[in-house]
Amino acid sequence: MFDLSDHKIPDRKFFARKTITVASALLGSFVVHDSPEGRAGGIIVESEAYVEYDDPGCHAWRGETKRNRAMFGPPGHAYVYFTYGNHWMFNIVTEKEGTGCAVLIRALEPVEGLELMRKRRPKAKTDEDLTNGPGKLASALGIGKELYRADLLSSPLKIYIPEKRFISKYIKKYGGIVRTTRIGLGENAGAILPYRFYLANHPCVSVRAKGRSVCGN
DNA sequence: GAGACGATTTTCT
DNA sequence: GAAAATCGTCTCG
Secondary structure, X not given: OOOHHHOEOOOXXXXXXXXXXXXXXXXXXEEEEEEOOEEEEEEEEEEEEEOOOOOOOOOOOOOOOOOOHHHHOOOOEEEEEEXXXXXXXXXXXXXXXXXXXXXXXXXXXXXXXXXXXXXXOOOOOOOHHHHOOHHHHHHHHOOOHHHOOOEOOOOOEEEEEOOHHHHHHHHHHOOOEEEEOOOOOOOOOOXXXXXXXXXXXXXOOOOOOOOOOOOOO
């Protein structure tokens, strides 16, 4: 398994930057959830940016509501919400407090707690199936409403940033970063904005119909 | 293997 | 009452 002592927990400023910057900077870093059942975690291989000010697809576009309140809070916190009847989504709040922006984590490479994740997702046939979608990874990591607004710097749910060398090697290994349009948004909901990032050849990326790898990088 | 669709709940109009 | 930042299953090739 990976030794997390080589990786550091970012400070608040890491998340306070532009959402697009944070979304791409998160590729190759770790998400770890220490639950009572044990530790589960993986490497981020796909992310999407959602920003309040120029993005009709963002939950915060129409202003603050009870549901999206966490997005307007301080950066580095979790914005977790429920959708489509069954699924939790895990987002990381970005930019300065009062701005409704976040990064949606769409896919991970499972690394820590494989057994626990398999137990949580008995229907997954392969290990890639454990975390190759936003609803799937939340389920595999045991992320639910109790982590709404959790501080990623001090709660059981944390982000670890590996050394720069590790990240560039990892990104290179999987063919570089692709920037393209997001998934699951309607035509009028900012579907054309190139706010999605993923590792070109990574097996865990949830490339769907709309997400053809167009703009290589 | 790809495309269609139903499940199910929270939130807003 | 409808839509939603999805998933799993069913159908047809």
